Amino acid sequence: MSLEELQAIERRSVVASYARFPVQFVRGQGARLYDEEGNEYLDFLCGIGVTNLGHCHPRVVAAVREQVGTLMHVSNLYYTEPAMRLAQRLSQSSLGGKVFFCNSGAEANEAAIKLARKARGGGEIVVVHNAFHGRTYGALSATPQESKQAPFAPLVPGFRVVPPEAGALGEAVNERTAAVLLEVIQGESGVNVLTEEALIAARRACDTHGAALIFDEVQCGMGRTGALWAYEQTGVAPDAITAAKALGGGLPIGALITGPRLADVFAPGDHGSTFAGGPVVASAALAALELTDDPKLLAHVRELGGWMLAELAELPHVLAVRGRGLMLACEVDVSAPEVVRRALLEQRLVVNATGPTTIRLLPPLIVTEPDAREALRRLGEALAA
Ligand SMILES: *Cc1c(COP(=O)(O)O)cnc(C)c1O
Numbered sequence: 001m002s003l004e005e006l007q008a009i010e011r012r013s014v015v016a017s018y019a020r021f022p023v024q025f026v027r028g029q030g031a032r033l034y035d036e037e038g039n040e041y042l043d044f045l046c047g048i049g050v051t052n053l054g055h056c057h058p059r060v061v062a063a064v065r066e067q068v069g070t071l072m073h074v075s076n077l078y079y080t081e082p083a084m085r086l087a088q089r090l091s092q093s094s095l096g097g098k099v100f101f102c103n104s105g106a107e108a109n110e111a112a113i114k115l116a117r118k119a120r121g122g123g124e125i126v127v128v129h130n131a132f133h134g135r136t137y138g139a140l141s142a143t144p145q146e147s148k149q150a151p152f153a154p155l156v157p158g159f160r161v162v163p164p165e166a167g168a169l170g171e172a173v174n175e176r177t178a179a180v181l182l183e184v185i186q187g188e189s190g191v192n193v194l195t196e197e198a199l200i201a202a203r204r205a206c207d208t209h210g211a212a213l214i215f216d217e218v219q220c221g222m223g224r225t226g227a228l229w230a231y232e233q234t235g236v237a238p239d240a241i242t243a244a245k246a247l248g249g250g251l252p253i254g255a256l257i258t259g260p261r262l263a264d265v266f267a268p269g270d271h272g273s274t275f276a277g278g279p280v281v282a283s284a285a286l287a288a289l290e291l292t293d294d295p296k297l298l299a300h301v302r303e304l305g306g307w308m309l310a311e312l313a314e315l316p317h318v319l320a321v322r323g324r325g326l327m328l329a330c331e332v333d334v335s336a337p338e339v340v341r342r343a344l345l346e347q348r349l350v351v352n353a354t355g356p357t358t359i360r361l362l363p364p365l366i367v368t369e370p371d372a373r374e375a376l377r378r379l380g381e382a383l384a385a
Contacts, residue, residue, distance in 0.1 A: 003036070021344055028055025031367045033350065041348040042375045044363040048352070049187065049219045049327075052246035053291055054364040060249035063287035067280045075274060082282035089286065090257050093293055094229050094241060097258035100266065101277030105218035105244035106134025108254035109181070111271055112242050113138045115256065116179035116212045117158075119265045123178030123211070128164035132188035133181065133216055142181055145189075164194050166201035173205035179212040180205070184230040187219035190358040191322045191329035199236040212239040212262060218254070219327070222246035223292040223365050226302030226325030233324065249288030253281040292365070301325045301365050308361070308372055315380045328361040329354065332383065339382050346385070347378035 003024045010020070025041075027034040031054055033041040046052060053060060067082065074080060087099040100111050113125055125142060127133070133142040140149060141156035149155060162168040164182070173180060180202045186192040206213040215238040220230040222243060227233045229241060239262050244254035253276075258265075275281075291297070305325040312330050313321045317339075320331040332339065336353035343349040354360045359379075363372065 021341065023344060030054040031364050031371050039348060041344075041350055042371060042378065043350045044361045044367075044375050045350045045352050046246075046362050046364055047250075049224060049245045049362045050248075051250050052222055052224065052365045053249055053288060054366045055250070057249060057288075057291065057366075059291060060284050060287045063249075063283040064251070064280060067283040071279050073275070073278050073280075076272060076276065080279045080282070082279045082286060083277040086277070086282045086286050086289070089289055089293075090243075090255060093289070094257050095237070095239075095259035097240070097260050097263035099258070100256040100271065101282075102244075102254040102256070102273050103252050103275055104134070104254045105216075105242065106136040106139040106254075107273065107276075108218060108242035108244050108256050109133045109139040109142060109216060110136055111256040112181065112214045112216075112240055113142065113179070114271055115240065115258070115262060115265050116181075116214065118270065119212060119262060120178040120210075122158075123176050124158050124160050125178055126160050126162060126169070126172045126180045126211075128162060128169075128182060128194075130164075130186055130189035130192060131181075131183060131216075132186065133183075134218075164192075164198050166195070166197040169198055169202045170205045173202075173209050173211055175209055177206075177209055177211040179214050181214045181216060183216045183218075183220060184234060185220040185225065185324060185327055187327070187360075188354060190354040191327055191360055193322060193324060196234060196236075199234050203236045203238075206239070214238055214240045214242065217241045218244045220324075222288070223298055223301060224325055224327045224362070226298050226305060228293050228298065230324070246292070247285050247288065248281050249284045249291075251281045251284045253277065253285050297365060304367065304369060304372055307369075308363075308376065311373075311376050312361075312379075315376065316384045318383070326361075326363050326365060326367070330359050330361075332357050332359060334383065339379075342385055343379055343382035347382050349375055349378040349382070351379065 025033045033043045127142045133139040141159045144161040162172045240258040317332045317334045318330045336359045340353045
């Protein structure tokens, strides 16, 4: 179908919850996307940090093909090998506790909030300014952004919002605190790296008062920053992390991964999800995790990311750059949404704007230096136009 036909269907039949660009993608391979006319685009957004291994990575595709023709679904009333193996590998690669599977980032945070409250017998969840944890009610209540929350009041009670600073975090935690929930690097609010002091203060306050420290690694995890998990690059180990986005190699799966302290909080019947950890998505995730948990790939992410950050700073209209690994953003003195639109429609480069003056880049971890150079050239053209 043509783009115009799809737009006509959208106007009649699709809930208007997204502002789509006038582009139809029909195929993807590696760092490239193709529209219905065969035009090639460089994808430096990865479906918002999902296709971290590039589009249609052959090992992920092979794992899915094999599993989808063997067994698609049986529910969590029974064992399947992909789910058990994925849980084992996720635990061994991170906090060494236990894993609860779900289907998205929001659901992973819902599970984390429920777990923390059960562990504490109620209590407050402390979150920070500009956080994004998802759109379902618990996750939305942990997302202190007026425009996202206000139309949907009343929210879930018991959330407390503080600046992401050591002093404020230290003061916010007390005997009634169930958890502090943080993104190590805030994604949706424009790649804001939390300071080491803030993370250390949160860890100390949680230890003092018996609260859980939970890191939302839905966006910054799975190799994005040049470590498998972003917390590894800080001096702080959390009690649990949440993951989703890139976890399934392009398919929808989320996970709450605990450390030993929270591993046995949930009992049978406490929480669940029909599709969670199904054999197809678990097989895809196992392949994605094996490919991502590779020192050579992670070193490439750190090296190329450092180079890109420096190059980004030299582009016209760029005032400042932020990020770690291949989770990057720049602050510009022109309209970021307009630059992003020009980049897409005129330069065939996919990036996005997280605010009126912020452009975010989430290139695939497998991106080559020549492709990164070409993407920066295209972004430079879109900025200068
Ligand atoms: C995207 C995101 C979420 C929500 O994930 P969904 O899969 O869209 O529900 C939660 N936390 C962070 C940090 C995210 O980037």
